[in-house]
Amino acid sequence: MKNDHDHSGTKPGRGRGVTRRQFLKTMGSGAAIAAASDALTDLGTAGAATIEPATIVRVNLLVNGRQRSLAVEPRWSLLHVLREKFGLTGTKIGCERGECGACTVLIDDVPRYACLTLAVEAQGSEIVTLEGLMEGERLGAVQQAFVEHDAFQCGYCTPGQIMSAEGLLRSHPAPKPDEIRRAMSGNLCRCGAYAHITRAVGRAAEMRGKKGGAS
Ligand code: FES
Ligand code: FES
CATH class of the missing domain: 1.20.5 (Single alpha-helices involved in coiled-coils or other helix-helix interfaces)
Incomplete structure (x- = not known):
């Protein structure tokens, strides 16, 4: 069967x-x-x-001393706008949720995570990215100190580290090592270059002190 x-x-x-x-x-x-x-x-x-069609709004952003105007969706992060619309790729994408610090920029001289900042929020403020620290082809003091002190390995976190250091030195020109460590605690380094980073920030403070506080 x-x-x-x-x-x-x-x-x-x-x-x-x-x-x-x-x-x-x-x-x-x-x-x-x-x-x-x-x-x-x-x-x-x-x-x-x-699903509603995306609302588009126009924003005016002051980035690295240059006024820029563009149409954005209100949900766009400053990180997205800086990289994808302005081509300022010195600001890095890491976690995109406020944990790593790779996207740090200065907003009115204060280090902020660009991934957690909406582009529309940044209107009316002065935004500085890594590119804004260059003096023509010359490195700024913090960048120079990072090179001198070998304060990076893969370098992915470095732009964010430099922007946090820059923000610290603008508000606190002569920080002690523990103050540097505290100020830099929002920036993670997978390569573990922390000791070199702390020394580099201290050195940048000295260099700026000699120059009279300029970056
Ligand atoms: S990408 Fe913004 S904090 Fe990690
Ligand atoms: S130098 Fe590689 S993550 Fe910091």
């Missing part, structure tokens, strides 16, 4: 050779697919009804 497995190669829908069991299975699948398709259609219709 044949069992059901003997019919595994028989194609349903070709008349003879289709077992009752295969027929029911086939119809069951078809019905399930049809039901799923209807459900998806309903979902698509419902979804379409709730």
